Amino acid sequence: MGVPTEEGLHGVQLSVPPRRRLQNKHRLFLMALPFLVVTFIFYYLPVSGWIYAFYDFIPGIPLSDTPFVGLKWFRTMVSNPTQTAEVLRVLRNTVAMSTLGLATSVFPVIFAILLTEIKSGWYRKFVQTMTTIPNFISWILVYALAFSLFSVDSGVVSGILVSLGLVDEGFNLLASGSHIWLTMIAWYWWKSLGWGAILYLAAIAGIDQELYEAAEVDGASRFRKIWHITVPGIIPTFFVLLLLSIGNFVNNGMEQYFAFQNAMNKDTIEVLDLYVYNIAFANNFPFATAVSMLKSAVSVLLLFGANTLSRLVRDESII
Amino acid sequence: MRIAKLKPGDALFQAVIYLLFGVFTLSCIYPFYYLFINTISSNDLSAAGDIRFYPRGIHLDNYTKVLKISGxxxxxxxxxxxxxxxxxxxxxxxxxxxxxxxxxxxxxxxxxxxxxxxxxxxxxxxxxxxxxxxxxxxxxxxxxxxxxxxxxxxxxxxxxxxxxxxxxxxxxxxxxxxxxxxxxxxxxxxxxxxxxxxxxxxxxxxxxxxxxxxxxxxxxxxKYYTLQFLLWRYLNESSSLAALIRSSPDMAASVQNMQTPTSVRMTVTMIVVLPILIVYPFFQRFFVKGIMIGAVKG
The missing domain is CATH 1.10.3720.10 (MetI-like)
Structure with a gap:
């Protein structure tokens, strides 16, 4: 009796006079209000800028002095052959990068499973600590490292290839436009693999050890244990992350591509996010806005699609 | 002792994954190490691509000079x-x-x-x-x-x-x-x-x-530029960087440690990356917890 039960606490709450509770609900709101205003200003107010997609807007001239052109900028994507070709090229790069990303999203799973198979505790810890470092440096820094390692005359990579006789003279991987999709996905995993595996390592650590012991008694091999115990244990985590990356199919982010882009590889590296930046930088504000709008629409649709899929398959929503 | 108990197939499996993780881990650390030894080694050896495993002709000129670059x-x-x-x-x-x-x-x-x-x-x-x-x-x-x-x-x-x-x-x-x-x-x-x-x-x-x-x-x-942005400019505008080096009075120094766009870039990269590498061991234990809580909510 002396221990307060759920009902007891609830009873105490109910005994607070109604007027005081009314004040509290508003007091709480007022305390949150300044932050909600900040959210509105920086996340919702920019949506009003979509209006620029319907004008022949040129930076520096007030919107009121620029002609309203309706859907002109949306139509150029399909009606102007040069523009269409460019948009298709960018879409091809986006789809290629995202598909490569989805196809390799199993890498951190493999990384985590194999790492737990390592017997030596300190080695496991060492690998995990060191492979996570690249996740914490910016893409500019990744590019700066790549720049030094792959530089033609003094870089270690080109030096080693020359001394092994694999190439005749120094070459510059970063200035080449061929294989850029593969190079980009390779850098992506160099940066994110160790970090991406952390979730799965934690999921594996959460699996009931008795399952393994029971399997051991039954004489299960290492691979059978992985396949029948570890894999089912981490599939829910994998599935959630996979659905989220489907939702982000058109959002590759731009930092990586921005850092690595140059005149030689522009054709194959330009994904949607980078394209928007580049046309904005060329001062075509209305077209950049139009592309952004379509991109947002597609990604909202994909996110809802992924969410519905999640509800159907797992009976749980991801957002 | 342990190894003796393993079956041959298991021993091979262990050896392969030790090696794979070793190679990948090395690829994650080596770029930082490479940059570090090159920034403290004699600049003409570095420019010739001779610094790969350990520093030679150690000096700190690169750091003292780069810190004097205006901005x-x-x-x-x-x-x-x-x-x-x-x-x-x-x-x-x-x-x-x-x-x-x-x-x-x-x-x-x-x-x-x-x-x-x-x-x-x-x-x-x-x-x-x-x-x-x-x-x-x-x-x-x-x-x-x-x-x-x-x-x-x-x-x-x-x-x-x-x-x-x-x-x-x-x-x-x-x-x-x-x-x-x-x-x-x-x-x-x-x-x-x-x-x-x-x-x-x-x-x-x-x-x-x-x-x-x-x-x-x-x-x-x-005056609003950050280190990251300055580094990006140094990486992309080698001509302006060379001009910057020429115009800075202290840059010439001794012949073997002359500043080049490459040495400046590497040193600036090292300066930008160093704070992260220094605090990393302290925060490493926290973020596992963080990402787990985040994952629950997805």
């Missing part, structure tokens, strides 16, 4: 400013807001909370954002580095989830003693949430230090 130390100050002030504000705001959102009695709680969470998946786009920032006079303005990041939805989710796991009896007894929300936040919530606050401090600090897109877009005046 660099100021850019470092800007980077430190945005990291310290930005992190302080976002952690404070996330802690407070995360706590408020656990209060079921808040008016419109679900709507406000969802309207913040949904911004993680949705953005108006670069140009609408730029125009908004411009209209708010946040171009060429230090406030642009710290104001937008005050609301970081992921941090708010982390704190809210963490506070929800704290037994409510603690808060309720304080409330019966007459403590208000602010007092409960200060004397109960903050002390009990330190682990998650430490985690978001690290996430935010690293994010602030690494940011460069906002500088690229919003800042045209060089």
């Amino acid at each position: 660099l130390s100021h850019a470092a100050l800007v980077s430190v400013y945005r990291t310290v002030v930005g992190t302080f504000l976002t952690v404070g705001a996330s802690a407070f807001l995360g706590y408020l959102f656990t209060k079921r009695e808040m008016w419109g709680r679900q709507i406000w909370y969802r309207s913040i969470v949904v911004t993680m998946y949705f953005s108006a786009g670069l140009i609408p954002w730029y125009i908004t920032m411009h209209n708010l006079h946040l171009t060429n303005n230090y406030l642009a580095y710290i104001l937008p990041s005050i609301i970081t939805p992921f941090n708010i989710i982390l704190v809210k989830t963490y506070v929800e796991a704290i037994p409510s009896s603690l808060e309720e007894s304080a409330s019966m003693d007459g403590a208000g929300y602010l007092r409960i936040f200060r004397s109960i919530i903050v002390p009990l949430t330190t682990p998650i606050l430490a985690t978001i401090t690290i996430f935010s600090a690293v994010n602030q230090w690494n940011s460069f897109i906002d500088t690229a877009f919003l800042m045209t005046d060089t």
